[in-house]
Amino acid sequence: MTDAATGAAAAPSATPAPAGPSAPPALEFRGVELGYGPQSVLRDLDLRLAAGEMLGVLGPNGSGKTTLVRGAFGLLAPRAGAALLQGRELCRIGRREAARAIAVVPQEGTPIFPFTVLETVLMGRAPRLTPFAFEGAEDLRAAEAALAAVDATGLAGRDLAELSGGERQRVIIARALAQEAPILLCDEPTAHLDLRHAAAIFALLRRLRDRRGLAVLAVTHDVNLAALYCDRLILLAGGTVIAAGPPREVLRADLLARAFGATVRVESRADGTPYVVPEREAEPAPAPPPPPSPPLLPPPDRLR
Amino acid sequence: MTPRATPRRLALALAILGGATGSAFLLAAAVGPAGGIHASWEIVRDLRLPRAALAALVGGALGVSGAAFQALLRNPLACPYLLGVSGGGAFGAVLAILLGLPDLIPGLPLLPVVAFTGCLGAIALIHAVARRRGHLLAHDLLLAGVVANSFFLAAMSVLQYLAAPYEASRILHWTLGAVRPDSVPLPATTLLVLAAAAALYFDAGRLNLLAVGDETAAMLGVDVTRVRRRAFVAASLLTGAAVAVSGPIGFVGLFVPHALRAVLGPDHRVLLPACLLGGAAFLVVADTAARAAFGPYEIPVGVLTAVVGAPVFVVLLARRERRLPEGTAP
Numbered sequence: 001m002t003d004a005a006t007g008a009a010a011a012p013s014a015t016p017a018p019a020g021p022s023a024p025p026a027l028e029f030r031g032v033e034l035g036y037g038p039q040s041v042l043r044d045l046d047l048r049l050a051a052g053e054m055l056g057v058l059g060p061n062g063s064g065k066t067t068l069v070r071g072a073f074g075l076l077a078p079r080a081g082a083a084l085l086q087g088r089e090l091c092r093i094g095r096r097e098a099a100r101a102i103a104v105v106p107q108e109g110t111p112i113f114p115f116t117v118l119e120t121v122l123m124g125r126a127p128r129l130t131p132f133a134f135e136g137a138e139d140l141r142a143a144e145a146a147l148a149a150v151d152a153t154g155l156a157g158r159d160l161a162e163l164s165g166g167e168r169q170r171v172i173i174a175r176a177l178a179q180e181a182p183i184l185l186c187d188e189p190t191a192h193l194d195l196r197h198a199a200a201i202f203a204l205l206r207r208l209r210d211r212r213g214l215a216v217l218a219v220t221h222d223v224n225l226a227a228l229y230c231d232r233l234i235l236l237a238g239g240t241v242i243a244a245g246p247p248r249e250v251l252r253a254d255l256l257a258r259a260f261g262a263t264v265r266v267e268s269r270a271d272g273t274p275y276v277v278p279e280r281e282a283e284p285a286p287a288p289p290p291p292p293s294p295p296l297l298p299p300p301d302r303l304r
Numbered sequence: 305m306t307p308r309a310t311p312r313r314l315a316l317a318l319a320i321l322g323g324a325t326g327s328a329f330l331l332a333a334a335v336g337p338a339g340g341i342h343a344s345w346e347i348v349r350d351l352r353l354p355r356a357a358l359a360a361l362v363g364g365a366l367g368v369s370g371a372a373f374q375a376l377l378r379n380p381l382a383c384p385y386l387l388g389v390s391g392g393g394a395f396g397a398v399l400a401i402l403l404g405l406p407d408l409i410p411g412l413p414l415l416p417v418v419a420f421t422g423c424l425g426a427i428a429l430i431h432a433v434a435r436r437r438g439h440l441l442a443h444d445l446l447l448a449g450v451v452a453n454s455f456f457l458a459a460m461s462v463l464q465y466l467a468a469p470y471e472a473s474r475i476l477h478w479t480l481g482a483v484r485p486d487s488v489p490l491p492a493t494t495l496l497v498l499a500a501a502a503a504l505y506f507d508a509g510r511l512n513l514l515a516v517g518d519e520t521a522a523m524l525g526v527d528v529t530r531v532r533r534r535a536f537v538a539a540s541l542l543t544g545a546a547v548a549v550s551g552p553i554g555f556v557g558l559f560v561p562h563a564l565r566a567v568l569g570p571d572h573r574v575l576l577p578a579c580l581l582g583g584a585a586f587l588v589v590a591d592t593a594a595r596a597a598f599g600p601y602e603i604p605v606g607v608l609t610a611v612v613g614a615p616v617f618v619v620l621l622a623r624r625e626r627r628l629p630e631g632t633a634p
Contacts, residue, residue: 097525106520111570115570
């Protein structure tokens with residue numbers, strides 16, 4: 001079942017692609033199975049990411065979202081099916097070449113040594129450097145342009161470890177942009193960010209899709225931001241895709257209940273974009289209020 | 305904040321540290337026992353310069369391998385002796401002393417050869433234990449290395465316990481660490497150190513990415529396991545060469561990379577060559593002090609570097625602590 005999948009004729013797909021109809025999708029999974037050791041994490045995975053499209057991947061913890069990113073970069077070879085980059089099998093492409101086509105924003109901590117922001121962004125040029133080489137004027141230009149694109153030019157000389165979570169994430173996205181790859185994969189880009197910074201990251205990813213025509217895949221737990229900014233969503237559960245399509249088709253209370261086992265209500269904005277409202281979980285039985293215990297200390301006003 | 309790594313910056317660092325190494329050699333050539341400076345040319349040529357050359361070689365090897373281990377283990381406290389490569393070398397050296405190999409054939413450097421063989425055995429053992437499903441992770445390497453180290457040191461204690469008094473004192477002297485240019489194959493050691501340092505420099509840019517994280521490095525096109533294996537073997541060969549010819553000399557591999565990183569920044573394309581020269585200059589000066597600063601006595605340079613290195617390192621750590629900005633989350 002491996003060779004047949006590769007040779008299959010390009011079947012017309014139901015998913016609308018913003019790029020020309022003849023262009024192969026930037027990234028495509030056909031019946032892909034991914035896993036580690038004896039365990040298979042994802043099965044029968046079909047996915048198309050077109051140039052200039054922003055795709056959100058949703059799913060509960062442990063549903064294989066990070067595994068999907070690793071497979072989409074070719075770090076993990078599919079055990080069945082085919083993972084294709086512009087029509088070529090990903091696992092047959094050299095790692096450095098893959099890193100020139102696909103930039104990843106991973107979830108990872110800070111380096112152990114005090115690299116500056118500019119040095120960090122310049123690391124995005126590594127797939128283009130020969131051994132022994134230093135970054136040249138062109139690399140510096142690309143890094144500075146990337147910093148400007150994420151509005152972080154002022155941070156260039158700072159130590160990466162000094163930055164706040166939102167600043168750090170913008171710098172890591174700038175490193176990915178410095179790779180000048182047409183595809184951007186983000187693994188939970190808004191993890192640990194507050195409301196404002198999480199929205200700013202999604203707005204930035206959307207801007208990159210609109211202005212540069214990047215194909216963006218964002219794995220996220222932020223269902224509402226994903227609905228606001230993504231063209232399409234896919235919902236993972238139980239190791240496979242249970243729904244794919246525009247946000248209003250994927251963010252349905254029944255599907256979300258099936259994927260997350262959570263009680264939610266889905267409402268609609270004026271323009272039809274859905275948003276998800278969590279409902280309070282029903283308590284099994286109301287616990288009786290604890291009997292008032294005598295205070296260990298007298299109330300503060302009696303302490304004077 | 306240090307400026308970023310450029311060829312100009314590398315050239316500047318090499319010029320300054322090269323000058324420092326040259327000055328260290330002049331100092332070593334001029335200074336005699338008890339600080340006297342009179343000597344015949346024969347003494348300079350046959351005793352002081354070879355000894356300075358060996359000190360430079362050992363110091364450079366330890367400096368580079370310390371910097372490389374810190375990056376490839378993602379641990380700023382790593383030093384060349386952390387992983388038990390030196391333990392394997394020490395076990396080999398003790399075995400050689402017990403078997404009377406050093407005096408077996410005059411002129412044949414059997415002790416360093418057996419010690420180096422012990423290092424090679426330790427490298428193979430650590431690698432075999434650490435690799436898991438084709439991967440070589442930093443913490444697996446660290447665990448395997450630390451266990452190998454305690455095993456070799458335990459085996460060495462057994463041999464030491466069985467040794468006769470004369471051999472026991474010889475073993476003790478070896479384990480203190482000293483630069484002894486007699487019965488050391490200097491050209492072969494030089495070749496080995498330069499080749500291993502060059503192999504590490506080939507991966508200097510990739511070591512930067514490994515220091516950020518395995519996932520990041522992999523996503524930037526680095527074959528993480530291959531680079532870590534290459535760097536582990538090269539850094540271990542440097543450690544092995546240093547230990548085989550001089551015994552374990554502490555703190556050079558920890559202190560030199562940290563001090564130079566604070567000045568030059570963490571980029572290994574500048575840091576590794578700087579550590580080669582910086583380590584060389586450092587150990588030539590330390591060894592000259594060890595043989596000249598204490599009146600008629602000469603103390604092993606390993607004792608000196610440990611006694612002086614620890615407080616200096618504490619100062620370095622304290623300064624770094626103060627540099628952290630306010631409100632930095634851990």
